[in-house]
Amino acid sequence: MTSDSSTPSAADAPSDDATVSNVVLVTVDSLRVDAVSPYDDDRRSPVIDGLANGGTVFDRAFATGNWTPFSFPSILASEPVFARSGDIGVDESVTLAEALSEAGIATGGFNAANGFLTDHWGYPDGFDEFEPFVTSVGSSRYSRYLAAHPTVEAWIQLASSPIRRLGSRLRGESDDRPFLDASRMFDVEDAATGFVDDTDEPFFLWVHYMDTHTPYVPAPRYIREVSDGIVGTHQMLHAHARTSLGLEVGERTLRELRTLYQATVRQVDASIGRLLDSLEGAGVADDTAVLLAGDHGEEFQEHGHLAHYPKLYDELIHVPLVADVPGLDGGRVDGHVGLDAIPPTAADLLGVDPAPEWHGESLVPALGGDDAPSEAGEADADADGPDVPDDPVVSVTVRGEEVTQQPIPRALSDGDLFVSARDDDWTYIENVDAGERELYHRPSDPTQQENLAVDPNEEEQAVIDRFVPVVDTHAELLRERGAAAEAAAAERGEEEVDEDLEARLEALGYK
Incomplete structure (x- = not known):
């Protein structure tokens, strides 16, 4: 994939063939x-x-x-x-x-x-x-x-x-x-x-x-x-x-x-x-x-x-x-x-x-049929050795002591922070608080059952080494913002969720 950092101005159409209002x-x-x-x-x-x-x-x-x-x-x-x-x-x-x-x-x-x-x-x-x-x-x-x-x-x-x-x-x-x-x-x-x-x-x-x-x-x-x-x-x-x-x-x-x-x-x-x-x-x-x-x-x-x-x-x-x-x-x-x-x-x-x-x-x-952009950055096809991979897609969740804990965690302080990074073929998941790692090769393991991070070979370790800095950087950003937000919330007092909203959240299973 390649990226195109150019962005059209308000007067530009996205394509010669496309007319979108x-x-x-x-x-x-x-x-x-x-x-x-x-x-x-x-x-x-x-x-x-x-x-x-x-x-x-x-x-x-x-x-x-x-x-x-x-x-x-x-x-x-x-x-x-x-x-x-x-x-x-x-x-x-x-x-x-x-x-x-x-x-x-x-x-x-x-x-x-x-x-x-x-x-x-x-x-x-x-x-x-x-x-x-x-x-x-x-x-x-x-x-x-x-x-x-x-x-x-x-x-x-x-x-x-x-x-x-x-x-x-x-x-x-x-x-x-x-x-x-x-x-x-x-x-x-x-x-x-x-x-x-x-x-x-x-x-x-x-x-x-x-x-x-x-x-x-x-x-x-x-x-x-x-x-x-x-x-x-x-x-x-x-x-x-x-x-x-x-x-x-x-x-x-x-x-x-x-x-x-x-x-x-x-x-x-x-x-x-x-x-x-x-x-x-x-x-x-x-x-x-x-x-x-x-x-x-x-x-x-x-x-x-x-x-x-x-x-x-x-x-x-x-x-x-x-x-x-x-x-x-x-x-x-x-x-x-x-x-x-x-x-x-x-x-x-x-x-x-x-x-x-x-x-x-x-x-x-x-x-329009061109390569999709990466999350951020561009694959370097001219570099020596393998192409520089596109930045992965990062996802997060927060888990309490039990997976099915109620109320389900909705703040960083509600449990351990999990961060995943994905590219075309690999999924890396880390509990950044406990230091637990998982790695899956989706083409050979589409349901992600075999954790390759337990005993990685050279290729698998290289994938882990590539994803770890991405996960660490993301976790650091969230922790900084989370700490600041908690301090601000404590100072102003938490805004209560109204009765109708609580009823709808309970209907969805979020008590």
Whole structure:
């Protein structure tokens, strides 16, 4: 890979062939790379497939953290978590929305009730219109209970499914709407469509979906779509009952959970299709770029757990990244990229200079078929010996005494700091507090089961020696910012999370 450090001015177009007036960024919570058909032929996600077929697929895109608050500072502010203020928010960062709004571009952001993407952590900054839908939980005791205990919805789905299916058939409708829009998919969809209809070009629209996050409660029709035959909501009932009661997750339950997860992917895919239809209806599809990414992945016991606890293996860090840009067809890009490339890429497409504070580089050259830029720096093909490798993608997490500790760590002081570094083939993970190291060669060990750092050969030791300074530098930066942030927080007093936000975080499993 090579890098291109040049950045177009606001008057420059990103390509002679590309005309982009608007950018739509679609992020999907907990979306594994192998959950969509551009990366796995056994999957079915026709809308995302359509984006990939006409655009660019990044085969090695990596998140910078294992869960939303550790990943989104890169996605919307092109900075590592903790790097600006020492906390998990973007309050003191220059966000993509702020940079674009300053340049006169209309901005809209709609988040499907992920409590970590709210004003408490600075995410509305720069958006002309922003709605996190957290307060849509409702004030009734019934609404709050369902918000905090979404597994109960599985039972409601089962009881109501036959009646709803009959009613839908009598009305000539499909049963694609869940009994309760707990994931806020339709709220987000309606708000995004309204923004497109009401906004003059140019605009930036960000939409975040939560359907693929636990507890996986898709509409019954999508369960049937990804299942073999007549099975449906009883799978949801059985799987949720066992996991909510803490019972052993055997092969049957794991298979059902995977089925439910894939059904939620289909549900999101269909919603994205309706969003793209709204671009067509507004007459702006031909000059609108669409970027799609997972904010992190999801584990199905590859390393002993479910969901996305504090780990840095590929099932959580390797994510889809697809770009469909009018006039540009980059095909498939092999080189590794981090999600911190999203802000400079979106700005580049809209002819806006990137913020100096941003860490990532624009992927526009790769969208046009050129080599993707490295994270920072350029491969030196003229140097003696092997090419100088591109800088790796760095990801972090914080782990308490137990992997499944509640509350899940969200500050550097909540546990040990884990930092990983990835290039095209290697994954290095270090517990920098305990000095424990892991190394995996992904081409020969794609599920990362054999830790080569235990007894490395000469080549493996060379890889470790190359990654260690990267990890050490990153850890030092975070510790400096973390200490400063803790001191500032102690002086001003911690701001409490409000009741609605706490209910949504509890619904997501973050007590």
